[in-house]
Amino acid sequence: MHAYESEFREPLINGLDKNYTKITDDLVAPTERMSAMWLISTLLTGAGALFFVFCLGWTVWFGIGTWGLNKTIGWAWDITNFVWWIGIGHAGTLISAILLLFRQRYRTGINRAAEAMTIFAVICAGMFPVFHMGRVWDAPFIFPIPNTRGPVWPNFNSPLLWDVFAISTYFSVSLLFWYSGLLPDFATIRDRSKGKFRKWIYNIAAFGWTGSAKQWQRFESLSLVLAALSTPLVLSVHTIVSFDFATSVIPGWHTTIFPPYFVAGAIFSGFAMVETLMLIVRKLFNLEDYITINHIESMNKIIVLTGSIVGIAYLTELFMAWYSGYLYEQFAFYNRILGKYLWAYALMMSCNVLSPQLYWFKSMRRNIYVTFILSIFVNIGMWFERFVIIVTSLADDYLPSSWAYFSPTWVDIGIYTGSISVFLFLFLLFSRFFPTIAIAEVKSIFRTSSEVAKAERAKKEGAAHGGFMGFQHVGPLDKDAKN
């Protein structure tokens, strides 16, 4: 009846006291009580979000001149932040879509939070190009809307316009994917809520879901097709983001390796951010049985893979610069490694390429503290990757008299740190009012991948084979046998 599950695989739901009732209780619990910790962090990040709004207001009022940009370096922190956030947004859809298509059961513990993270990260990302326009009120004209100016349409040859389409499609499709998965879980909360107001709110959110056979059948069809659509979509988005650079004629940007290199980097940074958030969430809401060390190890394997792909891309770029025999390209890379931004390049290399190599050791992959610290390292390293690509390529251009150095102003710093606050603020609200783990999906793997189901099967097998197969659960089963 069920897909085959090797008994050697570790369970994805720990605890021998688990059943459907307990799963519901555990996973809905975070929405039913409020901790002081949560309140304090929400207020703090909320204040940070207000500062973000203030800095954006300052930018609009006084103009882009309040940023540290100069004549040479026209793109700096803004576009760095934009690409960084978009990259972080990639893990959500990767986890929900690609891991669904590959039937990786460990996705059920982390997909919901990762999808939410995607949406919040894309919101943060979108702010940067929009406010970089300067005259934000003209932003609607990036879309081909009918107008009385000619009519004048956007240039459909431009990767910047492709980006507009890619990111808005990505945002709205991720939203659909996320919300359609939330309906059954909102219904779970609705049906167990006591208060009238609470019931009313969750009834609106659940859209009247009941869980009938036909609903589930269509649900599965919808999520499968959305996954199949999102998989090429997620790859296309970062490919197109990389086109923003790759189709230019700036040495250091004009390289054909950019699309796969950016996609790998995006998955890399996205998984790191998922780990950062999930390690906090599992601790804060006592979800250790559902986000297990097994989940963390699986994510760490992806981190070491994508981190190494990114490392190979860095080295390939260097080789190609040398091999091209093109003086300006060679200078750009020489300058990137040994020029005035040496410190940034070294930080990027050590955080992104060297530090994940620790994950070749199983004990490191399964260590929560190492994982948490490394996930932060990767987040920092990936921010510097974009900074290195964008700023070092622009800083020393063809004309030595215009060579420049970029220093951020308080507005630059405020917008960047503010966007992190916005992200965390939205995520905290999500984790308080929404089911952070996909309840229905966790239940659907309960009979295959939980510790309880494995113990039951081992017991059955054990009876048939003289106890040999029950080795994985020797402890509890032995006790059981004596009773």
Place this chain on the structure above:
Amino acid sequence: MASNKFIVGLWDHEEVYLHAVEHIRHEGIEIYDSLTPFPVHGLDEALGLKETRLHSAGFLFGATGTTLALTFMSWVMTTNYPLDFGGKPYWPLPSFIPITFEMTVLFSAWGMTLTYLVRNKLWPGRVPRIFDTRTTDDRLALIFDAEKLSESQISNIKAMCKSQGAIDVKDKVFTENEA
């Protein structure tokens, strides 16, 4: 007229439930609906549900997006406002591909999701009929329409559920018609 009188059988184990569905259908008893807290693999076949055509709808919406994006960009760049971008062709098909792809995905995803909501009767604030509040928690339910059944048929169904491992069987009568 829709029924208001039902029998609700409740199970708490996925495999027992699936077996019960097969057995009950084999006995020729009509199942009105099934309610489960999570998707049960093999339930579609056990209930004899027809395959959904939702993915076909998704394809058609996607094809609409493709066509619309390609024709619109071609019309703008060749007819409505042709512009010379550094001597490049007026109809650069390769650079239309990214936007065409995005629009295909956008139309397909939105069209399919909206179709899904409409077909499943899901919209914000809809108050559904709740047969048992635990069907979204830890109980797998089978619903039988009892409006036109005789007393003996009803007790037969109840006994059948019990013998198939149902942990509870009860009557459910709604006073208002379904919205």
